[in-house]
Amino acid sequence: MSLIVHKYGGTSMGSVERIKNVARRVAKWHAAGHQVVVVPSAMAGETNRLLGLARELAPQPDGRELDMVAATGEQASSALLAIALQAEGVAARSYTGWQVPVRTDSSYTKARITSIEDTRIRADLDAGKVVVVTGFQGIDDEGHITTLGRGGSDTSAVAVAAAIKADECLIFTDVDGVYTTDPRVVPEARRMAVISFEEMLEMASLGSKVLQIRSVEFAGKYRVPTRVLSSLTDPLIPLDDEMRSGTLITFEEDEKMEAAVVSGIAFSRDEAKITLLGVPDKPGIAYSILGPVAAANIDVDMIVQNQSVAGTTDFSFTVNRNEFQRTVDVLKRDVIPAVQARELVTDEKVAKVSIVGIGMRSHVGVASLMFQTLSADNINIQMISTSEIKTSVIIDDKYMELGVRALHKAFGLDQAPGTDKV
Ligand code: ADP
Ligand code: ASP
Numbered sequence: 001m002s003l004i005v006h007k008y009g010g011t012s013m014g015s016v017e018r019i020k021n022v023a024r025r026v027a028k029w030h031a032a033g034h035q036v037v038v039v040p041s042a043m044a045g046e047t048n049r050l051l052g053l054a055r056e057l058a059p060q061p062d063g064r065e066l067d068m069v070a071a072t073g074e075q076a077s078s079a080l081l082a083i084a085l086q087a088e089g090v091a092a093r094s095y096t097g098w099q100v101p102v103r104t105d106s107s108y109t110k111a112r113i114t115s116i117e118d119t120r121i122r123a124d125l126d127a128g129k130v131v132v133v134t135g136f137q138g139i140d141d142e143g144h145i146t147t148l149g150r151g152g153s154d155t156s157a158v159a160v161a162a163a164i165k166a167d168e169c170l171i172f173t174d175v176d177g178v179y180t181t182d183p184r185v186v187p188e189a190r191r192m193a194v195i196s197f198e199e200m201l202e203m204a205s206l207g208s209k210v211l212q213i214r215s216v217e218f219a220g221k222y223r224v225p226t227r228v229l230s231s232l233t234d235p236l237i238p239l240d241d242e243m244r245s246g247t248l249i250t251f252e253e254d255e256k257m258e259a260a261v262v263s264g265i266a267f268s269r270d271e272a273k274i275t276l277l278g279v280p281d282k283p284g285i286a287y288s289i290l291g292p293v294a295a296a297n298i299d300v301d302m303i304v305q306n307q308s309v310a311g312t313t314d315f316s317f318t319v320n321r322n323e324f325q326r327t328v329d330v331l332k333r334d335v336i337p338a339v340q341a342r343e344l345v346t347d348e349k350v351a352k353v354s355i356v357g358i359g360m361r362s363h364v365g366v367a368s369l370m371f372q373t374l375s376a377d378n379i380n381i382q383m384i385s386t387s388e389i390k391t392s393v394i395i396d397d398k399y400m401e402l403g404v405r406a407l408h409k410a411f412g413l414d415q416a417p418g419t420d421k422v
């Protein structure tokens with residue numbers, strides 16, 4: 001008998017028929033003698049619908065109230081799944097984040113899980129029940145409902161798996177694993193049977209929405225064996241086949257069979273670029289600009305400061321497009337008057353494209369092939385950032401898909417492993 005956490009995303013929970021299929025799949029695992037905790041997302045489109053309603057009422061709604069409304073999507077789908085399981089003859093009970101409780105900090109709309117109480121879950125599992133825990137939500141120390149950021153049900157699932165020391169966390173979704181890039185953009189993308197934890201972390205942090213970044217962080221911190229697999233197969237496929245399907249995140253580099261230099265390409269349209277022209281080039285300037293931004297709880301991604309000319313310089317950085325307006329407001333109020341910048345220039349239509357691979361550590365020329373490939377398609381690179389295992393560029397978002405397809409081909413990702421181009 002194993003203790004398994006299943007997570008089902010929005011598409012997987014997207015209709016009555018799909019919820020029935022989830023219940024059949026969970027019932028199969030339960031009947032095979034496993035203890036199962038299920039973490040569902042809201043039904044497809046529901047979170048967008050709810051947040052859309054709020055934004056029709058106010059351009060920048062209060063975070064606490066946004067979380068109150070957004071959390072209802074998961075509450076509904078969890079109860080519906082418990083009902084579907086009961087209809088399958090499986091004893092099941094659903095809990096909201098605050099009932100478990102899943103404790104978080106108070107950063108509304110992007111809260112972080114701080115702890116998960118496992119008493120109720122364990123008692124129900126020991127009584128032979130399937131436990132359904134809402135994804136995406138928690139409760140802060142003051143008793144306010146919080147949500148974990150878009151895609152946050154992945155994080156709920158892996159965090160629950162860590163808290164109850166599950167044997168495995170299975171992330172069921174609408175693709176059958178992690179691909180070399182989003183198969184919706186590049187149909188030639190290939191599924192990886194395994195991906196190293198570090199690569200998955202980079203892919204997720206650079207925009208691959210298949211897993212929320214914090215879920216990968218939890219998987220790494222607590223060594224939770226995590227697998228991404230399809231919920232759209234026959235729900236009654238044999239357990240052994242299901243347990244071998246999809247993509248396993250591995251913590252052992254040696255286990256990684258496909259030792260490509262570049263393993264995957266991630267991209268994100270959620271970017272906005274902000275430049276302050278003509279700021280004095282003196283000690284403390286980065287802090288004067290980014291300090292107030294950080295104090296407003298806005299994450300800054302890429303940062304570039306230009307060469308100084310006549311004592312002044314230009315300072316550019318990127319933020320999530322959702323936080324663009326708030327960032328501009330902070331700059332106008334707290335930064336521009338203080339640092340005496342000459343001009344504020346913004347571009348909301350940029351995208352980030354990144355190549356990722358642990359093989360980049362030991363190979364030179366990888367970034368240069370990236371730049372060459374983009375230049376061959378006449379794509380202008382606006383910003384560059386690198387780490388040991390990734391290179392990211394900011395480009396005009398209208399060229400994003402073109403760039404991703406060209407890079408996928410240039411690095412041989414559409415071919416069988418072992419055919420590296422570098
Ligand atoms: P869920 O609702 O199950 O959480 P998501 O839409 O959040 O599903 O994530 C699955 C989607 O992630 C896929 O449909 C796919 O378009 C996208 N995706 C992006 N990058 C990748 C990748 N490298 N491999 C697989 N899927 C990816
Ligand atoms: N329902 C939430 C969202 O749409 C959480 C999730 O699906 O993981 O972002």
Ligand code: MG
Pocket residue numbers: 009151154209210211212
């Ligand atoms: Mg998701």
